[in-house]
Amino acid sequence: MKQLSLLLAITLCISTFSGSVHAQFPMGGAAPVKALPGTAGDQTPKGSAKITGFVVDSSVTKAVEFASIALYNKTTGKAVDGTIADEKGKFILNKLADGNYQILISFLGFKNKTIDNITLAKGQDLDLGVIKLSPSVQTLNEVVVTGQAAIIEEKVDRLVYNADKDIAAKGGDATDVLRKVPLLTVDLDGNVSLRGSSNIRVLINNKPSTIIASSISDALKQIPADQIKTVEVITSPSAKYDAEGSGGIINIITKKNSLQGLNLNVDAGVGNRGSSLSLNGNYRKGKAGLTLGGFGRANYNTITKTNMDQTSISNGVSTLIRQKGDGYSEFLFGQYNLGFDYDLAKNQSLTAGVRYGARNMKSQQDLITELYNNGVAGTGSRRDVDVKNLSGTVDVNLDYLHTYKKPQQEWSVSTLYSRNDLTNNFDANILSGEGNLLSRQRNLNSNLNQEFTLQTDYQTPIKKNQMIEFGGKGIFRQVNSDYRFLAAGSTGDFTTQAGQPAGELLYHQNIAAGYTSYTYTTKKRYTFKGGLRYEHTFIDASTREGGPIGVADYGILVPSLNASKTIKGTTLKLGYNRRIQRPGLQQLNPNFNSANPQNISVGNPALRPELTDNIELGLSKTIKKVFINASFFGRYTDNAITQVRRPSDTLSGAIITTFENIGRQQAYGTNIFANIAFTSKFNVGLFSNIFYTKMTGQALGLNGVTQDFTNDGVNVSGGLFSQAQFKNGWGVQAFGFMQGRQVQLQGFQGGFAFYTFGVKKDFKNKKGSLGLAGENFFSNRFNIHSELKSPVFNQVSNVYLYNRGVRLTFTYKLGKMTTDAPKKKARSVNNDDVKSDGAGQTGGAPGGTQQRNR
Structure with a gap:
């Protein structure tokens, strides 16, 4: 359990940016993490060697995002460096001293992978190629999460607001969440603007709806706040996105459940100006x-x-x-x-x-x-x-x-x-x-x-x-x-x-x-x-x-x-x-x-x-x-x-x-x-x-x-x-x-x-x-x-x-x-x-x- 808690804490405190991973400021968490606990930090011997590789899921051959990579010195058995794979599954360990090493790769839901007998020479650029992780199915007991997701994450074309930590929005709707997102302004009728422009597009899980074409404010009132996971503010959309939306794009991502089994969530609220009831099941x-x-x-x-x-x-x-x-x-x-x-x-x-x-x-x-x-x-x-x-x-x-x-x-x-x-x-x-x-x-x-x-x-x-x-x-x-x-x-x-x-x-x-x-x-x-x-x-x-x-x-x-x-x-x-x-x-x-x-x-x-x-x-x-x-x-x-x-x-x-x-x-x-x-x-x-x-x-x-x-x-x-x-x-x-x-x-x-x-x-x-x-x-x-x-x-x-x-x-x-x-x-x-x-x-x-x- 300690290992699982540690892994969750590290994963939740990481923000991916432009193909390289940088620790962002965690909401309510500690300072950014540059390596896995147990690394030598600034006392680690530096050199000119480098190790790269790609981590993929062996069952579907796709990238395993944010997998944890730990580098151990084989002589001492101590961790000397570490990093996190990016959104493409790629990882890089830079400025390594020559010597003998061992790599441990892990991620929640997969079996750990160990790569042994790694020998680095001065200035060597070692490419480990594609590394496959096998899925691991196990029953979860109580999980203690010791870190929290960053409240704001920066990516190359967007800003991501993690909304699932919102307490006050329980029983509210999407307008209550969007009011707290930087760059956005929501008036008291629910009309949304981005950097002063109301000419925006709002998507729900990357999909549009004709009701949004009629009125954004009305559509947002139909989305329960406690079902929103993140809000993406895309200020500079790439060519993949439709050309519409002169002010930008707002993408509301709702909570999803990729676990095996059956569950049912009940959410209810009552107040002097509104009441709500939500039932959501997954199988x-x-x-x-x-x-x-x-x-x-x-x-x-x-x-x-x-x-x-x-x-x-x-x-x-x-x-x-x-x-x-x-x-x-x-x-x-x-x-x-x-x-x-x-x-x-x-x-x-x-x-x-x-x-x-x-x-x-x-x-x-x-x-x-x-x-x-x-x-x-x-x-x-x-x-x-x-x-x-x-x-x-x-x-x-x-x-x-x-x-x-x-x-x-x-x-x-x-x-x-x-x-x-x-x-x-x-x-x-x-x-x-x-x-x-x-x-x-x-x-x-x-x-x-x-x-x-x-x-x-x-x-x-x-x-x-x-x-x-x-x-x-x-x-x-x-x-x-x-x-x-x-x-x-x-x-x-x-x-x-x-x-x-x-x-x-x-x-x-x-x-x-x-x-x-x-x-x-x-x-x-x-x-x-x-x-x-x-x-x-x-x-x-x-x-x-x-x-x-x-x-x-x-x-x-x-x-x-x-x-x-x-x-x-x-x-x-x-x-x-x-x-x-x-x-x-x-x-x-x-x-x-x-x-x-x-x-x-x-x-x-x-x-x-x-x-x-x-x-x-x-x-x-x-x-x-x-x-x-x-x-x-x-x-x-x-x-x-x-x-x-x-x-x-x-x-x-x-x-x-x-x-x-x-x-x-x-x-x-x-x-x-x-x-x-x-x-x-x-x-x-x-x-x-x-x-x-x-x-x-x-x-x-x-x-x-x-x-x-x-x-x-x-x-x-x-x-x-x-x-x-x-x-x-x-x-x-x-x-x-x-x-x-x-x-x-x-x-x-x-x-x-x-x-x-x-x-x-x-x-x-x-x-x-x-x-x-x-x-x-x-x-x-x-x-x-x-x-x-x-x-x-x-x-x-x-x-x-x-x-x-x-x-x-x-x-x-x-x-x-x-x-x-x-x-x-x-x-x-x-x-x-x-x-x-x-x-x-x-x-x-x-x-x-x-x-x-x-």
């Missing part, structure tokens, strides 16, 4: 594995109060609108999955899965509106609005993987069918000042988004320091939106009114793509990864009333280049890439959403894609007990897609929000993260995101003439993360985050703050735990103050969010598992290519996002 025997799981969450007592002053000028008349709103919302989310994997042969595997996600969001808002024309009071009104936002999503995948005798050589074929049925309706009652029902309105909007994807990828090493990858992909996507606006008196049936919006959008988007990527590592450990990707998009768009929409086909060549080097313990990264951002479903949807008639939203089916050039320089270093990561970036976007507002031509005082290709957008800034381990069980993390942004575009100006607009400013956000562990299974965790105001083309959106504190107690047998977490408990509400300006309108709004909360969580594990050699499963499709409505404007109107067109 594996021999070559076959089966997973079955379900998650449900209910949100309630979500109260919002708003007020707004909105001034607009039209035809020489100045109109002032004053609104006050009281609203509440109830959410029900569910996600159910069934997965199957089977080893066809020792080098072939098949993976299949079905996932269903359901969303039931209902909100109600009472709006009181006062109207003034040139300072003279007009007729006031009251409006009661009920909004229903419902969806059902089905994802079906089938994937095949073939590996070869050569390590890291593989070929895969992946397929995915995804369908999202979305309904976004509202009913409004218009009342007099005395509360008498005057008339009724209804908006019916049904959407269907479905796609089929087929892709194939192949990779093979060239010599020992080079890798080539290439592949192709086809996406066949169809979007339908059917919308109608109906009206009725205080009694009677709803009917279509002349001049009221109604129609249907049919949008076909097919994409053909091919890529090649090449990785080269020099003798001095410089790593370069470059690639080219070409994507051609075919569009056929039309409306039932207007016929074809003039959106032409287009092609784009996307280059990428990443380089890295470690110098005296400091890792440097330099990356460049070009990205494309296609418009998403809700940005295209021409439905005229007038749930609040003073703040109307409508999509634009004629949107063109935007192109972005990104460059970043990053560095990371461990100084004693402090791990520091800093990155500096620049981003230039042409044809940028953003929200644009203008006064309505037909409704007095109303503001219409739509999406346009405004022109240019620039951003320059820095992200800084530091983690400090005061002791082995207490650590504090600090992070900040600071960037300057400038937007240039066109919008409606005076006298109905389109004018050029420019807005710029500095965006600042930051936070603190702390965790402590105590005896008898007790642990606490605290998190705080603050977002400053955000610059927009026509003004700014107000900032906000968010903080949590959690306590957890593990049961004695480690099979269960109880937790208690509180959110924003010092303040009853939080105010988001926003201002939007142009020559023809001015809007000042306040949204008061009542989000003080507390929740109790419970976790228990049933079943008994045994270890098995980890198998590499078939690679899945990842469509990172559609822009989401993730830039929703909180506070743009009374009711906040309750007014938004989703």
Whole structure:
């Protein structure tokens, strides 16, 4: 058991970077480990000899990542050096003195391998070639882990946040986890941005979903926090990834179980604003594995109060609108999955899965509106609005993987069918000042988004320091939106009114793509990864009333280049890439959403894609007990897609929000993260995101003439993360985050703050735990103050969010598992290519996002 505990501790404290392994700062752990315990450290005799080799799994001929290699002096029997194999199974022992040695190679789930009678001469370069480890199946008793995974890991093209140590997120969803990830900003509605850009792609286990294309914030609410293992922030995607996502890619990796046997995990939580229940089972025997799981969450007592002053000028008349709103919302989310994997042969595997996600969001808002024309009071009104936002999503995948005798050589074929049925309706009652029902309105909007994807990828090493990858992909996507606006008196049936919006959008988007990527590592450990990707998009768009929409086909060549080097313990990264951002479903949807008639939203089916050039320089270093990561970036976007507002031509005082290709957008800034381990069980993390942004575009100006607009400013956000562990299974965790105001083309959106504190107690047998977490408990509400300006309108709004909360969580594990050699499963499709409505404007109107067109 001591050996197993030691092996786990070492493995969990290692971070792989650019083909060479460097110990990172462990969360709550000790300083980085450079060699296995028992080495002589700096007293080890140095020389000029070197030993290299590759460690592979003998059963499937694939690399054994992070295998431990210990070098022993045969004369003394003592360990003199050690290292960890990288992601390709390669290891290097440098600066060895001449003499006789013995090597011990070990990894959890495999039998130890000893290589005896190694004799080194001065300056000798000994290549041990491919070393095969045999799987070892054994029953596990209690395992004592003496180290913890690094909270942040740096890789050549991404930053990895290990989320499975999060205490306070128990019973929460993915938004609770993403708030704690450096480089990301998550507002109080769940809208995500990366380095100030909301033009990102979110994947789940490297796979997309049509629900994410509709709304990132809604999709994240369906993922339970306690099922998330890691979050990968890919700031400089290689050519293998789809060209979509000008800000970058977020890949959420959920927990997987590769053990043999049967187990069942039960997670439950209850609080004053939400409750959840999750059941997840795994069964594996021999070559076959089966997973079955379900998650449900209910949100309630979500109260919002708003007020707004909105001034607009039209035809020489100045109109002032004053609104006050009281609203509440109830959410029900569910996600159910069934997965199957089977080893066809020792080098072939098949993976299949079905996932269903359901969303039931209902909100109600009472709006009181006062109207003034040139300072003279007009007729006031009251409006009661009920909004229903419902969806059902089905994802079906089938994937095949073939590996070869050569390590890291593989070929895969992946397929995915995804369908999202979305309904976004509202009913409004218009009342007099005395509360008498005057008339009724209804908006019916049904959407269907479905796609089929087929892709194939192949990779093979060239010599020992080079890798080539290439592949192709086809996406066949169809979007339908059917919308109608109906009206009725205080009694009677709803009917279509002349001049009221109604129609249907049919949008076909097919994409053909091919890529090649090449990785080269020099003798001095410089790593370069470059690639080219070409994507051609075919569009056929039309409306039932207007016929074809003039959106032409287009092609784009996307280059990428990443380089890295470690110098005296400091890792440097330099990356460049070009990205494309296609418009998403809700940005295209021409439905005229007038749930609040003073703040109307409508999509634009004629949107063109935007192109972005990104460059970043990053560095990371461990100084004693402090791990520091800093990155500096620049981003230039042409044809940028953003929200644009203008006064309505037909409704007095109303503001219409739509999406346009405004022109240019620039951003320059820095992200800084530091983690400090005061002791082995207490650590504090600090992070900040600071960037300057400038937007240039066109919008409606005076006298109905389109004018050029420019807005710029500095965006600042930051936070603190702390965790402590105590005896008898007790642990606490605290998190705080603050977002400053955000610059927009026509003004700014107000900032906000968010903080949590959690306590957890593990049961004695480690099979269960109880937790208690509180959110924003010092303040009853939080105010988001926003201002939007142009020559023809001015809007000042306040949204008061009542989000003080507390929740109790419970976790228990049933079943008994045994270890098995980890198998590499078939690679899945990842469509990172559609822009989401993730830039929703909180506070743009009374009711906040309750007014938004989703």
